[in-house]
Amino acid sequence: MQSKSPTPLYRQVYRLVRQVPPGRVVTYGQLARQLGCTPRTVGFAMAALPVGHDLPWQRVINSRGEVSRRTSGDGELIQRLLLESEGVVFDEKERVDLAVYGWELAEN
DNA sequence: AGGTTGACAAAGG
């Protein structure tokens, strides 16, 4: 039990993302709701991802079922390739069907 | 201690 060192919020976000199996995706809103904070905070946690992480950040998308666009870099293109590599199919609008690939987070 | 930034979501037109 973390006596007085509260686990940073983004640390909990990473744990939730790690529980997402390949071929499935989750939205920022879902993570935010599980963490009890706003989606903004979740997005911020992803933006603070350190280099050399083994976290499947590509499985985290927005509520529209589309990959988010970062302020810099071509990560959006890489993310789509990674998801397709896991079996996720994108439509002509570059969007994913959350009703099919949407993964439900565990309570814990 | 305060201000700025940031990978969003929901509602309205």
Added chain:
DNA sequence: GCCTTTGCCAACC
């Protein structure tokens, strides 16, 4: 169904 505006909270300087 698409586009625009508002609100949101936490980390970093």
